[in-house]
Amino acid sequence: MIPEELYKCIDGLAPFSLSKEECGKFGHYDNSGLLVDCGEEITGALFALDLSAAAIGRAKELGMNCIVTHHPAIFSPLKSLTGEEGRNVLSAARAGISVISAHLNLDCAQGGIDEALMAGLGGKRPLAVMEEPAGGGYGRVYDVEPCSLGAFVCRVKETFSAERVICYGARPVGRVASFCGGGFDAEAISFALAHGADTIVSSDPKHHLVLEGVERGLNLVFLTHYAAERYGMERFYLGIKEKLNFPCAFFTDERFL
Numbered sequence: 001m002i003p004e005e006l007y008k009c010i011d012g013l014a015p016f017s018l019s020k021e022e023c024g025k026f027g028h029y030d031n032s033g034l035l036v037d038c039g040e041e042i043t044g045a046l047f048a049l050d051l052s053a054a055a056i057g058r059a060k061e062l063g064m065n066c067i068v069t070h071h072p073a074i075f076s077p078l079k080s081l082t083g084e085e086g087r088n089v090l091s092a093a094r095a096g097i098s099v100i101s102a103h104l105n106l107d108c109a110q111g112g113i114d115e116a117l118m119a120g121l122g123g124k125r126p127l128a129v130m131e132e133p134a135g136g137g138y139g140r141v142y143d144v145e146p147c148s149l150g151a152f153v154c155r156v157k158e159t160f161s162a163e164r165v166i167c168y169g170a171r172p173v174g175r176v177a178s179f180c181g182g183g184f185d186a187e188a189i190s191f192a193l194a195h196g197a198d199t200i201v202s203s204d205p206k207h208h209l210v211l212e213g214v215e216r217g218l219n220l221v222f223l224t225h226y227a228a229e230r231y232g233m234e235r236f237y238l239g240i241k242e243k244l245n246f247p248c249a250f251f252t253d254e255r256f257l
Helices: 003-013 017-026 053-062 087-094 104-108 113-120 149-159 186-194 207-215 225-243
Strands: 033-036 045-048 066-069 098-101 128-131 138-147 165-168 173-178 199-202 219-223 248-250
Touching (some): 003 033, 003 225, 087 098, 104 113, 113 173, 149 173, 207 219, 219 225, 225 248
Parallel strands (some): 045 248, 066 098, 173 199, 199 219
Antiparallel strands (some): 128 138
């Protein structure tokens, strides 16, 4: 299997068309796809959240010549491959490592990262979905087993192997709105309140939005961006590796949990 064939395999599970639809319909930006193609038969694929120096080093150790990331290895246009700007892309290419990134399409896909976040938090099915591209969804409200906020946070830490969790509020938890990645914004707060959520779970909070959420009576629980999305990325890896005819591995960078 060459990188283009692995791209097609990923596309069958998390269609890249979802990314294009998200960008066109909801005004987002993305750069998912086959971003570095060395053209060689794949000897092994490392799945990781980011194309970091640590991930590249691990792929080399394992003799793997392909890395599948969630966050795009090239996001903003690269103006050069000198210095720090494109160092990891250049490092991968020099080592003969192809790179495929599945970002918004994997966020929104059925069984993707946003849905996995809901499942990890104890949700069974969404009562409402904020953004619904064809065949996918992002931002969910759902019921969970009622508990205290303290007990809920303890469960979150255990499930997501999260060492850093920020929590605001004191209400019991029974209905949760969750948004993977950096999806905590004014629209998310309004969506949560409109559907009766008492708690929001997300990442990357801005203070003025924390203030708004707290003053409107919501519990707010924030994992690191890495912890929240690593959970769903690993589940995607577990699902796809059985379909591949070469060694695969998952890389967790514990510095960011």
